[in-house]
Amino acid sequence: MAKHLTETDIEKILHTLDGWQGRLTWEALCDSLLPLIGTRPTRQTLSAYVQIQEAFQHKKGRSNVMNDKAKVPPSLTVAAQRIKRLGEENARLRHENEGLLEQFVIWQYNAYCHGLTKLQLAAPLPKARRGSSKG
Numbered sequence: 001m002a003k004h005l006t007e008t009d010i011e012k013i014l015h016t017l018d019g020w021q022g023r024l025t026w027e028a029l030c031d032s033l034l035p036l037i038g039t040r041p042t043r044q045t046l047s048a049y050v051q052i053q054e055a056f057q058h059k060k061g062r063s064n065v066m067n068d069k070a071k072v073p074p075s076l077t078v079a080a081q082r083i084k085r086l087g088e089e090n091a092r093l094r095h096e097n098e099g100l101l102e103q104f105v106i107w108q109y110n111a112y113c114h115g116l117t118k119l120q121l122a123a124p125l126p127k128a129r130r131g132s133s134k135g
Contacts, residue, residue, distance in 0.1 A: 009037045010049060017055045018092060019085035024060055054099075055092050 005013070016032060017024075026043040034040045047053045111121055 005037070005041070005045065005049060010051060012036045013046065013052055014055050014092070015089075017052070017059050018089040019081070020059055020088075021081075024056070026056070029056070051096065054095065058092050058095055059088065 013029075013033060013036075016036065017029070020029075022028075026046065030040055030043060030046065046056070
């Protein structure tokens with residue numbers, strides 16, 4: 001049975017994708033996750049999560065801008081890798097944010113069409129009823 005990924009697992013996977021170097025394939029990604037999350041997920045498990053699938057496609061479509069072969073001291077190499085990883089993470093988060101903003105506009109339009117007021121939309125969530133079960 002396939003393992004369901006936790007939010008922590010997803011963050012680790014996204015972090016791995018942001019810092020990925022070399023040829024990226026689903027198999028290579030799955031293999032690299034075994035020591036990080038304690039199990040080797042399948043391609044289907046990973047691609048079932050929209051965040052992971054979009055990050056994979058985003059990383060796959062980008063060229064490695066900082067892929068120069070110049071010899072640099074190790075400290076600069078580490079810094080360059082970190083800058084590259086942060087740049088990739090930033091680009092992925094920007095893309096994800098654009099998607100969320102588009103979703104918000106759709107919700108805003110639908111709320112307007114159905115006559116929902118700003119007050120109704122901003123109402124707090126109901127308190128969770130702990131301890132009650134229906135079984």
